[in-house]
Amino acid sequence: MEQSKHSEDQILKLGKKLVKELELVHTSNTLARWMAHYLAELINNIDKCESKEEKSKLQKECCEIILEIWKKRERVPIEKPTERLKPIIDVISLLKKNEHPFIPNRFFDKKKGSKNSNSSWLSFLEIVKNNSERIYRKSLIAMISEELLEKDKEWIEEHDSFLSDDEKSVVEYLNSIREITISIHGEEEKEETENQKIKKLFKELEEQLNEQKEELLSLKKKTLNALKNKSKKL
Structure with a gap:
């Protein structure tokens, strides 16, 4: 699975970068606004989680979603790298x-x-x-x-x-x-x-x-x- 190539910290860092990029265009793009809010909420839920077991589960789910979004980034309304x-x-x-x-x-x-x-x-x-x-x-x-x-x-x-x-x-x-x-x-x-x-x-x-x-x-x-x-x- 693609996730195994990267640590969860790396993937979550990428997720925060995507939120930042989406927020740059969210004022005029409904999809960007929704995605920025969705990703930010997922990441925030991890930080709020008190149970280590629950936190680990949320991190795994969040990382899978971030990788899936990244895999389809050509359709994501952000300015692509380079x-x-x-x-x-x-x-x-x-x-x-x-x-x-x-x-x-x-x-x-x-x-x-x-x-x-x-x-x-x-x-x-x-x-x-x-x-x-x-x-x-x-x-x-x-x-x-x-x-x-x-x-x-x-x-x-x-x-x-x-x-x-x-x-x-x-x-x-x-x-x-x-x-x-x-x-x-x-x-x-x-x-x-x-x-x-x-x-x-x-x-x-x-x-x-x-x-x-x-x-x-x-x-x-x-x-x-x-x-x-x-x-x-x-």
Whole structure:
């Protein structure tokens, strides 16, 4: 039986976590309100019980109910463990595999392209590619706040043994997220306030976008001048 894999204390702790999660949505969800009240009452009855024999019996029954609810958690009106992280994890997975939609580096061969009439376009495309990658990564990291990770960290640290294989596979990306955050922000930014970090982030994004715009205007000027000179020769 599944219950034998976990101690009763672990299962009751999971039950209290479910009550807490259900209470977050109970104001607008009748099922969540009923389930939160039902589970809380079962757990409270155990604490009130004076007879050891009766308490042991109630604990066993309560644990069986908690495990049954957990087994069917996809139908329980709570935010599932790691649910909010999945879209971000999908993006990070693509970045790890280098499957993002940017043009491969080998396309930008300056030695081959320097004598080509399209070298100005290649130069522009290279800046767009490099800056887009930076903007993409920085924007992604900006999405990954401590608040976003905190709830999932709680599931992992306190109820790891109850998570499914799929949920556990999601957990593996948490360290990757932290590593990317540290490598991009650096240790020196620990002393910065949240306001300073946000201002710095937007300043960097604006600089990269402005660089692309300046290169675009330069390309436009060169292209129009080339057309103008060509029409004069005709």
